[in-house]
Amino acid sequence: MSPLRLPRELASGNAVLKVLGALLLLAAVGLVALTENGLLAYRQAAQRHGGDVLDLGRQSGPEAGQHGFMVRVAGPLQVVAPPRDDEFNQSGATPVLTRRVEMFQWREIIVGGQPTYELDWVDHAVDTQQFMHPAGHANPLKLPLEGHRFDASDVQVSGFKLSPALMHALPGAGQLVPDGAALPPNLAASFSVNGNYLTTSEHPDSPRLGDLRVSWDTVPLQEVTIVGRLDGDTLVPATDATDGKGYEVQVGDRPVLDLFPDLPVPPEAVMPRRGAALLLGALGVLALLWTRRQHVSDVLLPLGISALVIGSVAGAMWLGGSSGVSLRWFGVALLGLALAAWPLWRRHGFGLNADKH
Template identity: 55%
Template sequence: MNLRKGLSLHGLLLNIAGALLVLAGIGLVAMTARGLLNYRAAASRHGGEMIDLDANAQPQAGQHGYMARIVGTPNVVEAPHDPEFNLQVNTPVLVRHVEMFQWREIRIGDSVHYELDWVDRPLDSSHFEDPRGHANPVSFPISGKQFDAGLVQLGGFKLGPVMLHALPGSEQIAPDPKSLPENLAASFTLYQDYLVTSAHPGDPRLGDLRVSWDEVPLQQLTIVGRISGDRIVAAAEAADGKGYYVQLGDVPLLDMFPDLPVPPEFVLIRQILAVLLAALGALLLLVAQRDQRDVLLALGLGAMVVGAVASMLWLGGDTRMLCGWLTVTLLGLGIAIWRLRRGSIRPKQS
């Protein structure tokens, strides 16, 4: 009598432990899937799922379409060139500024007065309240322009035009008057990092020109953009209306996108562990119900149960993940049928 009670209690404990382990496997795979789905839903607002790449990363198969975070200093492979002034600078973007010494109309309350100043666009003096004696030249003989580098790379990836123009910072550079073409060398002289046409640079006159250049400095950046072949470009269809981010320094992904939940780590290990937990639970249930220790049958049942739950969670989500879990489910089902047909379950012997 006591022996039967002991065996009955042992079977009950095995059933409870087995059921808990199966539920633990299902719960683990469900938590992992839910964490990934929540992360991907939030990431899709910024262009899609994101991967971290180091500064020496090279384009790899399977990366196309992903958003990537890369930290490093851009490398200018083909520097921009200002052909009119024969100026070439090792920078991603070179900007030429042209100013003319012109009359400006200044209004303070009801009073109007005029002063000469450097202005980067033609001022139409015909609209002045008192144009007499304050006539400005009609146009600039030379205009301001922006010159982009032919090729800028971060790691093994080329930066697309949008990313190039998003690079932060601006520093004025001093031009070299010795490199000027002959026609401009006769007109311009160097004065305080500017090229000026003034006969007396410290005392400019109406119509004098002042030309300067700004460069985007090379510095450590964190760039997030979409991988398109060997290029990093903006994700034009991103719900946030931007699809890329550029910040100075090494900025963590969650600092750039505070709305992103923390994605689950060790996803593959967690998924394998979920199947093994369910399989161990199934094995305990087999021992309790039929006194059978068929490990393969238990593994098939565990894979089938966990795979079926995961497949339902990934319906309408990641097609690759869905197909993977359907494959696991079918493999588990196949193993279970095979073992059952081999007569692996036998009635308990009394």
């Protein structure tokens, strides 16, 4: 007998289906490769700043399962327990209160190799022995008071506490108006309020050598965006970040890509793209195997082969990038293998069992 020949139109149709199936399968692999490559590039860049960032926005406080992640939060600064300078009995609604102590002293200015001398406020003792002409320009040897920084014990943004490192990075500057009535008696005898300063000058507009003035710098209460690692309910720097900071603090409500401009734009709609890749792959395999379909359950074969191919490609791409993501994709591949094996086992396994009977 001569071999059975398919009609020309049928053979041509099968060829078109095979080409279409191959193109769909290639498109599926390309789509998942582009998606995972974009995620990999984003994650590798994010590792320089401590890792992937959970964008919590204005979420009110941490939730279970977020510990250890880098998070972004935004909102106004809230000082729950303000800082206090106990020595001067001064306090203010600010995350950080910094005492600045200055003395009216001689300082040397050299212009064109020639020194000139003037009295000015300086926040450290100026050693006149280093002057070109120290005679007649003697300064006190040291400041009788020292500057100091006082941190609030509880500062929050949207219910997340800030660690001291993040508080010290808060931008902006202001000055505290000192409360003269709150001064302890021993200091009230020496200091008086002059604008934003406490001074020992008898005539504040005409200070004399050795006079002191004390002021306090503050951080304004404003809306900020914070990125840091969540440790319990507190945002701290990521110590393993290779950028040397492990956090970011900026004024206003700023998106992650504005905070870290070196980050590539991650792919959008990741899960729909992954699902589309699996579906395209299944349609491609179905077209390739169209002439071999025999049972409605054979639809599992294209789905399984698609999952096997897509899962294997994506899992291999994530090797070295993230073992967790890689294992999940290889799990998809194993599930695909099981789905693909079922119709084959049903067809051939059941057939063997039927032959035995």
